[in-house]
Amino acid sequence: MAQKTISLNWQQLLKSGSRIFIGSHAAVPTLLIDDLIANAKSLHDIEIVQLVTFSDNRWASPEFQHLFKVNTLFIGGHTIRQAVAEGRADYTPCFMTDIPALFTDGILPLDAALIMVSPADEHGYHSLGVAVDVISAAAKAAKIVIAQVNPAMPTTYGQSFIHKDDIDAFFYAEQALPEIEPPELDARTERIGQYVSLLVEDGATIQIGVGKICAAVTRYLSNHKDLGLHTELLTDGALDLIKKGVINNRRKTFHPGKSVTSFCMGTKRLYDFVDKNPHIGFYPSEYVNSPINIARNDRMVSINSAIEVDLTGQIVSDSIGHMFYSGVGGQVDFSRGASMSQGGKPIIALPSTAKNGTISRIVPHIKEGAGVVTTRAHVHYVVTEFGVASLRGKSIRERALELIRVAHPKFRNQLLAEVRKNYWVPHYQLQTPVDVPELGPVGFKELTFNGEKFDIRPLNPSDERRLQEFFYSHTKETLQMRYNSVPTQMSREKSCTLVSVDQSKDLALCIVKQKGSVVEIQAVGRYYLIPNENSCEVAFVTREVLQGRGMAKRLLAEMINIATSRGLNSMQAFVRSENKPMLKVFENAGFVRLKSDDPTEVYLKLTIPGKGEN
Structure with missing residues (x-):
């Protein structure tokens, strides 16, 4: 590249006690942060506000606790999770769609935003590339913007640009984007994906995330027709559906003809695909995750996961008991938006058990300390490898019976006995084997x-x-x-x-x-x-x-x-x-x-x- 990489004078850009935001997901300016660490000198007590950072997260390790204090809005990765558990980092729960206002309204005022961008075009505009999400709002709200200019960063379209005049300091360094390989799928995960795919109609618009279950869902959507994409995260699984013509956005009622996303994570194949691709629109989280905008897609289907679900339909997805594990993120935004959509379907998909089948993830009551992310009123369907529980319009008793039906068989009688302790279930209500394997792998036929x-x-x-x-x-x-x-x-x-x-x-x-x-x-x-x-x-x-x-x-x-x-x-x-x-x-x-x-x-x-x- 024409510019030469030199260290920045961080004492002129920051001061002790500053609050800074660092780029998220696959757009973490790792070399820029390394430069800050190497040249911090007398700086200390800098608060880092971040989302998931697909990086080594070394700034959150114990050796830098006097330089940085992390405040994460979504917990991702072992290093951050351990720092939160040990009290060296904080976790602030919030909806993805609400995060930008924390910056712009001054609730979390930012002294600086450390971001990664593509080289400028002939008009002086840099692209935020693979992550617009809340980076866009942080860059607008921060007092100064410090950008790592990375020639490996794709140029993406939508609302993904920042002009060079809005950047206060430049750090030129090439950095390969982190890659996530598609996960290996087991039989249980594939069954869940198959059940979820059966809930998706031709012509629907989908939101889908990362992980084994979502990868399985995209595999079983390969025979669908005319799907649309409105999602906070774009993955290789969705790319495969686009390549096959399954996702073509022809029947979308909001941004027809275009896949809408906020950030992408995956392989280099995915990053190459979004580079200068006018059919993929990258927009800020406050736009993509707005339930009102989500609901403008008819037949909107949101597909998310959970750690546990209680028998009334409460969804726990950010904590395991008192241990915070992930975050609120966009699950509620998309669940609410899908429920408001004409013909929409909010879906929670999860394996029926954890710890090698010793613990049921369908539970009579949530664990002490666990928090409800998505309420019992938000979700229409809960899917496990044992089927689909339909919750919309169901009474507490009916919900319990639906959820017990998709729990692992060895826990069903125990769950029914437990639910009787707190909710009225008639004495004649029994739990009996409900599966008919002869009807095929999904338990029913069309x-x-x-x-x-x-x-x-x-x-x-x-x-x-x-x-x-x-x-x-x-x-x-x-x-x-x-x-x-x-x-x-x-x-x-x-x-x-x-x-x-x-x-x-x-x-x-x-x-x-x-x-x-x-x-x-x-x-x-x-x-x-x-x-x-x-x-x-x-x-x-x-x-x-x-x-x-x-x-x-x-x-x-x-x-x-x-x-x-x-x-x-x-x-x-x-x-x-x-x-x-x-x-x-x-x-x-x-x-x-x-x-x-x-x-x-x-x-x-x-x-x-x-x-x-x-």
Whole structure:
């Protein structure tokens, strides 16, 4: 480069007790800070305000505690985490969208901002490159700006420029940007990614972060169409989706045609991609993380993680008990923005256990000292490797049942027992095996009837109210045909009994119409095991307006497949003689009429191929 790197006169730029901001994420001016450390001389008690700094963070090590005191707004990396734990550094929790105002409103007035920029263009503008985030606000609010000019820094577009006249001191030094390689994925993480991807519709706009779960989500979004990107962090996973044409921003309703971000971290491939790329807009955090702006994207999906989730839906993500681990960041900003978006979905995704499966991350109550980052009212979905818990519009009791369902099976009974201590759960509410592995790896199948999409899945305890609604939708004729009588009540206790099925023995499947958090049962099929005959009794019922579409046929086909895989010899059914449509469904599936002692009822039996007669 033309300019020669020389040390700065820090005694002229700073004084003891100054508060300085240092560039964040992959835009840490490491060589500039090294120069400060090497030439600090008599300076001391300088407060460093920072976010995550993808660096060695040597300024936070014990040997420099008389020179620096760190105040981090998000904890990242072992060195910073240890400094906070030992009291050599402070942690200030705040929403990402609120941080710029801390600087501009003088709550955390800055004497200097130490930043890293690209070389100036012909008009004298330097780019903030791979991190605009809160650096933009810090540079505007600080009394002086000291910039490391780095030719390795990409030039990014959006609101990412600072003019040379707004920089008070220049330090010319080339520095390779730190790289993060995509993580290796295990089977559990992949399953979580698969479940999350199923919640993302074609045409949605997504926010996604860093880490194994987010990498798994991007992998399973590879067959989606016309996704948009509005995210604080751009990663290699998102880059892969852009390269494949999955993210094309065509259907975005805010900044259509452009991916919007605040900073990026990843490999050199990612940094090369954003360099002078007009299709990627880098904007400040107060703009990108504004819930109002986020909500301007229809079908906005926010995907974040957590350390633990309690059974009411409270999200802990910045601390493990009394130990502060990370920060508030943008999770609440994006959760709120997605919940305000038309068709939006705020999602929290996490493994069901920690410490090699010895601790449940779905907990009856949060640990002492832990803080709630995202409230129980913010999140619509919680995803683990055991499925998707839908929380929106659910009562505390219903939330508990949904979350227990996606907890690790070995903790489910314990969680139910614990929740009874503090919240009312009826005595008849039991925790039973709810998984039906035969439905495939995600536990349900997508179906299409007359062009409409439905899901077939197991009934589960949280379907209690839905089953009541399904029952009360039936006409007297349907009730007569299904129950051979006309029951007038489906009590809460009765409904609970019907959805608390040990799916490893008996079977209870349903076909549901689902749109976001709105779920309506359209058909139910069951079989009850007859152990002494190695057989089962089958029955099903379909909502009247959907009868004749083939739902009963599909339910019966699934039940036959499951019974076959479970080694049953036969299946049986008892149908009223005037119920011609149901008789036709059974007979088309291979059931044969046999002698019945009741002339009003037809007895049918299917001998499962290869099993022979009993």
